[in-house]
Amino acid sequence: xxxxxxxxxxxxxxxxxxxxxxxxxxxxxxxxxxxxxxxxxxxxxxxxxxxxxxxxxxxxxxxxxxxxxxxxxxxxxxxxxxxxxxxxxxxxxxxxxxxxxxxxxxxxxxxxxxxxxxxxxxxxxxxxxxxxxxxxxxxxxxxxxxxxxxxxxxxxxxxxxxxx
Numbered sequence: 146x147x148x149x150x151x152x153x154x155x156x157x158x159x160x161x162x163x164x165x166x167x168x169x170x171x172x173x174x175x176x177x178x179x180x181x182x183x184x185x186x187x188x189x190x191x192x193x194x195x196x197x198x199x200x201x202x203x204x205x206x207x208x209x210x211x212x213x214x215x216x217x218x219x220x221x222x223x224x225x226x227x228x229x230x231x232x233x234x235x236x237x238x239x240x241x242x243x244x245x246x247x248x249x250x251x252x253x254x255x256x257x258x259x260x261x262x263x264x265x266x267x268x269x270x271x272x273x274x275x276x277x278x279x280x281x282x283x284x285x286x287x288x289x290x291x292x293x294x295x296x297x298x299x300x301x302x303x304x305x306x307x308x309x
Contacts, residue, residue: 175261196212197212198217198248230296267297
């Protein structure tokens with residue numbers, strides 16, 4: 146058990162690549178206007194989506210037409226870099242108030258979920274345990290990146306320091 150009293154999340158599962166990548170329409174709604182999804186949704190976002198953030202390092206698709214788009218790469222199953230995480234948070238914060246935002250990675254389970262968690266903690270000041278519970282309720286197969294709670298704390302400190 147960590148200092149926070151929470152059990153670390155351990156994600157042990159076998160990935161059926163075909164099942165994941167053929168699963169279009171698997172977008173998950175986290176808040177009223179914030180969604181996580183897979184690479185297919187990044188390439189062809191549903192009609193209600195007006196902004197797409199792709200956080201998968203291994204994909205460089207053409208940006209979809211008619212939506213705001215950004216790619217900020219994160220390594221699959223790796224720890225998020227605080228600077229990259231902050232960059233993703235800033236992009237969502239700039240576009241989220243006026244748009245339905247979709248954050249995508251390969252499967253919509255790890256990197257996208259971690260970025261949304263960080264956004265909710267850093268911009269909406271939600272407590273990490275509350276965000277984790279929300280994410281696990283809205284995206285049951287979520288598997289946040291290793292040490293994401295610690296990285297979120299680092300980003301919160303960076304953001305506070307830049308405001309003083």
